[in-house]
Amino acid sequence: MSASLDGISLDDFSEPISIGTLRETRCSAVPPNSGIYLIVRISDCVPEFLEKSTGGAFKKRDPGCLPEFVRKNWVQGAHVVYVGKAAGRRGLRRRLDDLVAVGYGEAVGHWGGRLLWHLPEREKLLVRWRICSKEQADKAETNVIGSFKTLYGMRPYANLRK
Numbered sequence: 459m460s461a462s463l464d465g466i467s468l469d470d471f472s473e474p475i476s477i478g479t480l481r482e483t484r485c486s487a488v489p490p491n492s493g494i495y496l497i498v499r500i501s502d503c504v505p506e507f508l509e510k511s512t513g514g515a516f517k518k519r520d521p522g523c524l525p526e527f528v529r530k531n532w533v534q535g536a537h538v539v540y541v542g543k544a545a546g547r548r549g550l551r552r553r554l555d556d557l558v559a560v561g562y563g564e565a566v567g568h569w570g571g572r573l574l575w576h577l578p579e580r581e582k583l584l585v586r587w588r589i590c591s592k593e594q595a596d597k598a599e600t601n602v603i604g605s606f607k608t609l610y611g612m613r614p615y616a617n618l619r620k
Contacts, residue, residue, distance in 0.1 A: 465609035478581030497540035513575035521572040540616035545595035573616035
């Protein structure tokens with residue numbers, strides 16, 4: 459029997475690694491291939507959302523969101539808080555390195571998942587990835603988000619599209 463999380467099969471996903479570890483290692487354990495990734499929060503408690511995002515502004519765009527919007531997007535009972543893809547030529551390692559850099563206040567162009575940076579203890583968020591071809595990445599991301607939506611009736615917390 460295969461493991462799943464929030465309706466998402468974990469088959470072929472990596473073991474989890476923390477955002478803190480990715481930050482310290484500059485994502486050296488992440489493959490350069492294209493693929494999709496999950497951001498997972500372990501706690502079952504509703505977080506005390508940060509009023510001010512820790513995300514870095516890019517081209518003078520503040521990634522922060524209004525507190526009402528942040529709270530409205532929370533999915534009670536879910537652990538997967540974001541599903542992303544790396545279908546560009548830069549691959550998972552660079553995409554996740556950019557995501558982590560934004561979360562620590564750097565001015566990097568990774569707008570997706572910006573609600574993540576309203577969560578406390580960002581360093582404890584976990585990342586799991588699955589390699590797939592560039593051509594398959596968009597469909598794989600859509601399918602994973604669809605599995606989540608089937609269970610919860612809405613997208614993961616930090617997914618604002620799809």
